[in-house]
Amino acid sequence: MTTLTDTATPAAAVTRRPVTGFLHSWDLSTGVDGPGTRFVTFLSGCPLTCLYCHNPDTWRMRDGKRTTADDVLAEAAKYTKFISAAGGGATVSGGEPLLQPVFTGELLHRLKHDLGLHTALDTSGFLGVRATDALLRDADLVLLDIKSRDRDTYKKVTGRPLRPTLDFARRLADGGKDVWVRFVLVPGLTDDPDNIEGVARFAASLGNVSRVDVLPFHKLGEGKWAALGKDFTLRDTPSPTARQVATAREIFAAQGLNAV
Numbered sequence: 452m453t454t455l456t457d458t459a460t461p462a463a464a465v466t467r468r469p470v471t472g473f474l475h476s477w478d479l480s481t482g483v484d485g486p487g488t489r490f491v492t493f494l495s496g497c498p499l500t501c502l503y504c505h506n507p508d509t510w511r512m513r514d515g516k517r518t519t520a521d522d523v524l525a526e527a528a529k530y531t532k533f534i535s536a537a538g539g540g541a542t543v544s545g546g547e548p549l550l551q552p553v554f555t556g557e558l559l560h561r562l563k564h565d566l567g568l569h570t571a572l573d574t575s576g577f578l579g580v581r582a583t584d585a586l587l588r589d590a591d592l593v594l595l596d597i598k599s600r601d602r603d604t605y606k607k608v609t610g611r612p613l614r615p616t617l618d619f620a621r622r623l624a625d626g627g628k629d630v631w632v633r634f635v636l637v638p639g640l641t642d643d644p645d646n647i648e649g650v651a652r653f654a655a656s657l658g659n660v661s662r663v664d665v666l667p668f669h670k671l672g673e674g675k676w677a678a679l680g681k682d683f684t685l686r687d688t689p690s691p692t693a694r695q696v697a698t699a700r701e702i703f704a705a706q707g708l709n710a711v
């Protein structure tokens with residue numbers, strides 16, 4: 452009698468095509484890309500063109516290095532013990548990781564299940580429709596950039612419409628996914644109190660936002676814009692003062708949010 456086991460290809464003999472994607476770089480970071488010390492992979496390619504982007508060298512996918520998920524996992528595995536002991540995890544960032552949803556999904560799945568790490572997806576949400584439910588299940592946390600609540604300002608900042616990000620935020624809320632909202636405070640661009648309050652009210656209405664990072668605008672990426680022959684239009688824009696940052700955090704806190 453032939454059994455299923457007899458005819459099935461032994462698992463070890465199945466050759467699975469390696470999942471590949473375009474990677475800009477990886478790094479270890481603490482405090483800004485999720486809880487604890489994290490192994491952060493920066494994927495290449497982004498559909499947005501944020502005026503304050505400090506990594507415009509990630510914008511074109513083809514400028515990244517084609518890399519296998521195996522290679523990324525092997526690199527992350529070197530730090531697993533240290534990261535776990537430090538209460539950290541792994542974050543898939545960019546660029547925009549959802550521009551490469553298969554690669555991103557594979558990384559999140561294996562970082563979580565093969566290495567046992569806490570996982571985070573760092574996204575603008577613009578391509579949220581490309582995130583499958585399975586991909587989201589493998590992300591313990593989503594870092595969601597809401598760059599403005601005002602449609603015109605969002606378009607001015609990113610070159611793209613706001614709606615997909617709001618839709619994605621609501622989907623994450625419906626699924627009870629833990630979310631940290633990230634908001635970049637840019638004097639003269641995103642710092643209108645009505646705009647900040649709009650983001651705060653929206654974030655508070657979701658019910659799943661455990662933290663808001665108010666990130667002060669800086670110009671550390673200005674040199675990259677010049678190297679790419681791109682015009683950095685915010686060159687004369689100052690960083691916000693400590694008082695301006697504190698005021699923005701107070702606006703979020705007034706909506707019951709944990710703003711840092």
Ligand code: SF4
Pocket residue numbers: 497498499500501503504505506507509545546547575
């Ligand atoms: S979404 Fe991020 S990577 Fe893309 S342009 Fe904006 S700041 Fe840069």
